[in-house]
Amino acid sequence: MTFASDQPSSTSGLSPTSRRMLALREAVFQEWEARVRASLQPAQALSRPILVDTLPAFYDNIAQSLSADYPRASAVDGTTLAAEHGGERARITAYDHEALIGEYQVFRWAIFEVLQREGVALCAQEILAINASIDAGIKEAVAAFVLVHGALRERFAAALTHDLRGPLGATSTALELIMMSNDPEKMKAFAATALDNVHRMNAMIHELLATMAFHSGEQLSLELSHFDILELVQEVRRDAIALHGPRVRIAGQSVFGWWDRHAMKRALENIVGNAIQYGREGTSVTVSSKEVSERLLLAVHNEGEPIAPEEQETVFEMYRRAQASKLKRKQGWGIGLPYVRAVAESHGGSIALDSTAERGTTFAIDVPKDCRPSKGAPTLA
Incomplete structure (x- = not known):
């Protein structure tokens, strides 16, 4: 692995x-x-x-x-x-x-x-x-x-x-x-x-x-509870299939931890929705969940046109991304990704982006399994 x-x-x-x-x-x-x-x-x-x-x-x-x-x-x-x-x-x-x-x-x-x-x-x-x-x-x-x-x-x-x-x-x-x-x-x-x-x-x-x-x-008000992230992933997949068809597949494992279920679900929905929208038509969107060193690694991968290196940070910044989208006269990655960053950072973690033509695009939320000590951590989103 x-x-x-x-x-x-x-x-x-x-x-x-x-x-x-x-x-x-x-x-x-x-x-x-x-x-x-x-x-x-x-x-x-x-x-x-x-x-x-x-x-x-x-x-x-x-x-x-x-x-x-x-x-x-x-x-x-x-x-x-x-x-x-x-x-x-x-x-x-x-x-x-x-x-x-x-x-x-x-x-x-x-x-x-x-x-x-x-x-x-x-x-x-x-x-x-x-x-x-x-x-x-x-x-x-x-x-x-x-x-x-x-x-x-x-x-x-x-x-x-x-x-x-x-x-x-x-x-x-x-x-x-x-x-x-x-x-x-x-x-x-x-x-x-x-x-x-x-x-x-x-x-x-x-x-x-x-x-x-x-x-x-800025801090999100988190309501932390103990649950299995895989159940949440399956729930998001069912909703995505109802809206977009059977493009989303799961390659994850059960990881139990303390997170805000509603916030994590909204964050995952945003990433999956973007992956479906910007992924190459006919290809799968893969959601994976893993545990590493008492942390949760929750990732969404899609194939398609990569995000240019100079734009990779702006997808998380509402104002700069909105300006870039306006100048290019096309829809950007949306205001959901700044929220995703806020969710990840408020849980004491972060979200990383990996995107090239050969490897596809992956957004990965990386947070502690037990976020109670990190609740309300400072964020930039």
Whole structure:
């Protein structure tokens, strides 16, 4: 089984080295987790599902890139996976950019250490391919990390500015009334009002300094319950068949976890609807569900015209996508995908996109199985 971002149905097209690397995934992550917790302070308090994040899929992408006959040149080829990893680190952890780079460096060490220990002989080209994938992953993850931190800081500052207007206005009014009054009792009451509002503003400023950019995102109100995601997938498939015919197939497994059932259903309906609409006519849309490192990987794959690399991020951004659709005078991927991102991120996870002509298009929601600790995580959607 592979967790790669294009969600292939089998590993038959991979080289022996790639398949061996996939078989050693868990050993690599055991080494990586132990070393990253020991060397990076921000990683020590994270639960395993939050710590491993989207890295298992990135690891499997690296394995694919070692196969000459497989249509993936590197782990970041045609996918937003590394960027989503950086975005998650910015939104729901105390990482800085040095910790983010550090965990990739440990990841590189763990891969080569385990492969060497298990007798997997790599040729020079394969070593270069692994290093190139990790270096590219670092670049994309750090770029997304910086952008997300900037967006969260701007949003928090805007919200704080808005909230400060009320107590600032009340303080100004009270001081003006003090200047106009000669009644000591009234002046004392007005001064008390002004002082109360100064304290309110002081508390807001302290919150800004303490939280930096966290707690600044829009949050969905989640009603978490325990259920099997496969039952939800089957329900969405039945509804899709009633509307569009038997194009949707399931290649998933039961995964029980704590999620908002209504929100996850709406998110999956949006992705499946887009896959049917934009998939090549006559081809199947495949929905898969897998468990990896206490996380749920819920993916939808379709064949058809790929999403261009320069447009892959805009499909999740309502304003930019609407503008792009207007300029091109054709219907875009719709406003549903920003909602899908909000659902994934509010559950403490993310959604990644993988799209090329050879591999088709895959949207993958990657969230912890138990989202109760991450409920209401900051989002960008």
